Amino acid sequence: MYIKNLELNNFRNYDYLQINFDKNINLFYGNNSSGKTNIIEAIYFMSTGKSFRCNSDDYLIKEGSKFFNILIEQENDDFINNLFFSEFNKENKKKIFKINNKNIKKLSEIIGKIPLVLFSPEDIYMIKGEPLLRRKYIDNILLHTDQEYFGFLSKFYNILKNRNYILKLIKEKKIDKKEIETWNVQLKDYSIKIINKRIILLSKINDIINKKFSNFNNITLKYKIKNIEEISKMDLNIYYNYFFEKYFEEEIIRSITLIGPHRDDIEINYYDKSIKYFGSEGQQRLICIILKLAEGIYIKEKVNVYPIVLLDDFTSELDDMNKNFISEMFNSFQQIIITTTNIENVKNIKINKYFFVENGRIKIINHY
Ligand SMILES: Nc1ncnc2c1ncn2[C@@H]1O[C@H](COP(=O)(O)OP(=O)(O)OP(=O)(O)O)[C@@H](O)[C@H]1O
Numbered sequence: 001m002y003i004k005n006l007e008l009n010n011f012r013n014y015d016y017l018q019i020n021f022d023k024n025i026n027l028f029y030g031n032n033s034s035g036k037t038n039i040i041e042a043i044y045f046m047s048t049g050k051s052f053r054c055n056s057d058d059y060l061i062k063e064g065s066k067f068f069n070i071l072i073e074q075e076n077d078d079f080i081n082n083l084f085f086s087e088f089n090k091e092n093k094k095k096i097f098k099i100n101n102k103n104i105k106k107l108s109e110i111i112g113k114i115p116l117v118l119f120s121p122e123d124i125y126m127i128k129g130e131p132l133l134r135r136k137y138i139d140n141i142l143l144h145t146d147q148e149y150f151g152f153l154s155k156f157y158n159i160l161k162n163r164n165y166i167l168k169l170i171k172e173k174k175i176d177k178k179e180i181e182t183w184n185v186q187l188k189d190y191s192i193k194i195i196n197k198r199i200i201l202l203s204k205i206n207d208i209i210n211k212k213f214s215n216f217n218n219i220t221l222k223y224k225i226k227n228i229e230e231i232s233k234m235d236l237n238i239y240y241n242y243f244f245e246k247y248f249e250e251e252i253i254r255s256i257t258l259i260g261p262h263r264d265d266i267e268i269n270y271y272d273k274s275i276k277y278f279g280s281e282g283q284q285r286l287i288c289i290i291l292k293l294a295e296g297i298y299i300k301e302k303v304n305v306y307p308i309v310l311l312d313d314f315t316s317e318l319d320d321m322n323k324n325f326i327s328e329m330f331n332s333f334q335q336i337i338i339t340t341t342n343i344e345n346v347k348n349i350k351i352n353k354y355f356f357v358e359n360g361r362i363k364i365i366n367h368y
């Protein structure tokens, strides 16, 4: 599957743009703030229904305009073309999506239709930031590849909300402490379901890194539950029961649930050392990109479609050896879209089509 062309109207710093992509490796190069990330953002928006840079769609509309739209033509492996359209109007706040001219009623119907993996420079916080971003990494993969997972996760958050409310009522002495018991059973049940799926996913990602990224097979991802060193050594059921008892009083005082997959973490190690605390900038960036590419390989294995790989400014901080290593991994994919400020950064990478970006305009450049 690949994107054949993209058309933008009033999107970010583009008035109007129409470009045709190569099936394989596309490069967008140009100075800072010329409009490179905006291209990546438009593709991402069509795939997920949102931006990865801001929460409000208003920012995506070209200043002075009332709406933007994006049109993407995609060709799948059976040579069938699909047209994806989206439009957002800031006056009536209406956001519409169409596939082949048919209106899409629920956002969930568009998600995953253009499978992609994105590396953007902020993703480095997945390595060095808070646990939430690492949980997002695995949740996002599972939400796109495992039909059951969405149900598990939404049920869990619903139980969590109710359990916290019950804790509050107990604190206010409005109900008996015993009322918590049915919520404990449900919380434990869904926590274990979610944790098991996450652990299986991490072992698959570890396998992919081991097999495909042989230079870096000393990267390991390990699921971390608070206070448990080795998950296999302790039955989760016993652990949850023990924990519910031990921390019940604290949970009542704070009216929050202190255990569950919403508080777990993933430890990312390189040669058995935490990359978060021991890794250099370049190592952290490299490992972040490797995790994203491993995500892409996992998606291909699971849904049998090559995701589009979007790498925004991936070459910064990487030395030539690591850049070459990443570009060798491009063979595992079909269409790749990369951006850089300087064409020298990608001199050893085989590029199929060059786009020069300048102030919201794009020129195709032939390089021989
Ligand atoms: N809604 C908007 N309307 C008009 N221009 C916008 C809008 N949003 C962003 N811009 C402009 O788009 C440009 C940024 O584009 P983009 O983020 O794609 O740059 P870039 O080429 O990726 O730069 P860098 O190399 O620094 O990452 C900025 O000049 C910004 O002012």
Ligand SMILES: [Mg+2]
Pocket (backbone or CB within 6 Å): 036, 037, 038, 312, 313
């Ligand atoms: Mg950018």
